[in-house]
Amino acid sequence: MFSPIKNTKVYEQVIEQIKNMIIDGTLKKGDKLPSERDLVEHLQVSRTSIREALRALQIIGLVECRQGEGNYIRESFENSLFEPLSMMFMLQKSSSLEIMEIRKIIEVETTALASQRITDEELDHMKMLLDTIKSSADEGDKVKADKAFHYGIAKASRNYLIINILNAISSLMDEFIKDARRRILVEEENKDELAKQHDDIYKGLKSRNPKKASEAMKRHLDFTNEYYKDF
Amino acid sequence: MFSPIKNTKVYEQVIEQIKNMIIDGTLKKGDKLPSERDLVEHLQVSRTSIREALRALQIIGLVECRQGEGNYIRESFENSLFEPLSMMFMLQKSSSLEIMEIRKIIEVETTALASQRITDEELDHMKMLLDTIKSSADEGDKVKADKAFHYGIAKASRNYLIINILNAISSLMDEFIKDARRRILVEEENKDELAKQHDDIYKGLKSRNPKKASEAMKRHLDFTNEYYKDF
Numbered sequence: 001m002f003s004p005i006k007n008t009k010v011y012e013q014v015i016e017q018i019k020n021m022i023i024d025g026t027l028k029k030g031d032k033l034p035s036e037r038d039l040v041e042h043l044q045v046s047r048t049s050i051r052e053a054l055r056a057l058q059i060i061g062l063v064e065c066r067q068g069e070g071n072y073i074r075e076s077f078e079n080s081l082f083e084p085l086s087m088m089f090m091l092q093k094s095s096s097l098e099i100m101e102i103r104k105i106i107e108v109e110t111t112a113l114a115s116q117r118i119t120d121e122e123l124d125h126m127k128m129l130l131d132t133i134k135s136s137a138d139e140g141d142k143v144k145a146d147k148a149f150h151y152g153i154a155k156a157s158r159n160y161l162i163i164n165i166l167n168a169i170s171s172l173m174d175e176f177i178k179d180a181r182r183r184i185l186v187e188e189e190n191k192d193e194l195a196k197q198h199d200d201i202y203k204g205l206k207s208r209n210p211k212k213a214s215e216a217m218k219r220h221l222d223f224t225n226e227y228y229k230d231f
Numbered sequence: 232m233f234s235p236i237k238n239t240k241v242y243e244q245v246i247e248q249i250k251n252m253i254i255d256g257t258l259k260k261g262d263k264l265p266s267e268r269d270l271v272e273h274l275q276v277s278r279t280s281i282r283e284a285l286r287a288l289q290i291i292g293l294v295e296c297r298q299g300e301g302n303y304i305r306e307s308f309e310n311s312l313f314e315p316l317s318m319m320f321m322l323q324k325s326s327s328l329e330i331m332e333i334r335k336i337i338e339v340e341t342t343a344l345a346s347q348r349i350t351d352e353e354l355d356h357m358k359m360l361l362d363t364i365k366s367s368a369d370e371g372d373k374v375k376a377d378k379a380f381h382y383g384i385a386k387a388s389r390n391y392l393i394i395n396i397l398n399a400i401s402s403l404m405d406e407f408i409k410d411a412r413r414r415i416l417v418e419e420e421n422k423d424e425l426a427k428q429h430d431d432i433y434k435g436l437k438s439r440n441p442k443k444a445s446e447a448m449k450r451h452l453d454f455t456n457e458y459y460k461d462f
Contacts (some may be wrong), residue, residue, distance in 0.1 A: 056290035109336040
């Protein structure tokens with residue numbers, strides 16, 4: 001039996017080795033990892049340490065265990081590691097100001113990229129989401145469509161780093177969008193204003209005009225920002 | 232002994248419970264987790280499952296084990312989870328174009344924020360880094376100073392979300408900066424051009440002028456981008 005501190009070091013070394021194989025390109029997406037037995041032999045550590053390391057890599061979403069087949073480097077990383085990242089941001093109690101700033105930084109320019117890369121199908125989907133935001137009777141559905149509108153723009157940017165980063169902060173973003181709508185819609189006339197802002201973004205995307213699209217997003221986020229001024 | 236799939240589910244449930252306690256605010260930064268024995272009792276699962284869950288939370292950097300004291304939610308998350316995130320980005324083989332785009336998106340606006348929040352001490356440090364970039368005889372040292380200059384700007388933004396996001400992609404950023412310098416400095420006269428661009432960013436920061444600082448950063452990144460046009 002390991003003493004805790006020694007144990008920590010051993011499984012960390014195993015992870016370090018696997019990490020190095022990823023960095024130097026020996027292990028690629030979808031590759032099968034050596035068997036537990038081979039790892040025990042090569043790395044000269046206990047099977048327990050190997051299992052702990054593999055379990056941890058599974059949890060962070062880097063490795064998946066296929067029943068009866070062994071462990072593989074995952075092909076896709078959507079919704080894997082990103083939840084714990086959101087947890088950390090929550091623990092850090094990122095302020096509304098920080099979220100507002102990062103949204104403005106990322107979303108304005110992402111909208112410019114999206115306007116040059118969005119497909120017709122995606123535009124149709126955006127239009128549908130705007131109809132839901134406008135006409136649904138249920139605020140829950142509206143919130144969902146509002147979020148999907150913003151993530152849809154990120155997706156249309158075709159930049160997977162951007163998409164992953166927004167995924168990584170999605171719990172914060174979602175909470176923020178819900179809260180922002182609540183604050184903004186206290187004033188009845190803001191319903192039309194919000195709808196107009198979303199429409200302007202959509203029109204910028206549809207006309208494939210990066211400047212028009214990103215400026216509309218900037219106006220939308222600046223407007224939202226006004227409702228967080230005192231915080 | 233658990234069969235693998237059942238085991239997976241059990242430790243995931245343990246993590247889920249801890250996650251929920253974070254989301255609802257029961258667990259905060261620096262809090263002590265219940266003892267292994269208490270967790271076994273409350274969650275009605277085996278000690279092995281509890282240990283696996285705790286080990287995994289330690290590896291993603293959310294929990295730290297203090298020798299003889301028990302497990303705690305970490306106070307600081309620097310350099311914790313973020314390495315695996317970099318690993319994923321590496322496995323995804325993010326293209327230079329994607330990195331270039333995200334750098335332009337994040338760094339230009341971050342420089343604007345930094346110019347309004349940077350301290351005199353930080354400015355002095357930036358000046359020192361620029362001297363190293365200009366005068367060091369060793370390209371390795373220059374690369375290190377160049378990276379530190381860019382991260383220093385992020386730090387001066389005082390937005391921890393931005394800092395963490397840049398940390399999360401730091402392996403990619405570091406590789407990119409090293410490679411970009413190699414490409415740019417093939418042309419001898421670019422040495423002075425690079426130095427001038429960095430100086431302009433520094434001057435923008437020093438004069439606390441967000442527009443001047445961010446435009447200088449934009450010119451610097453647009454210039455770098457030229458060396459990736461054919462990729």
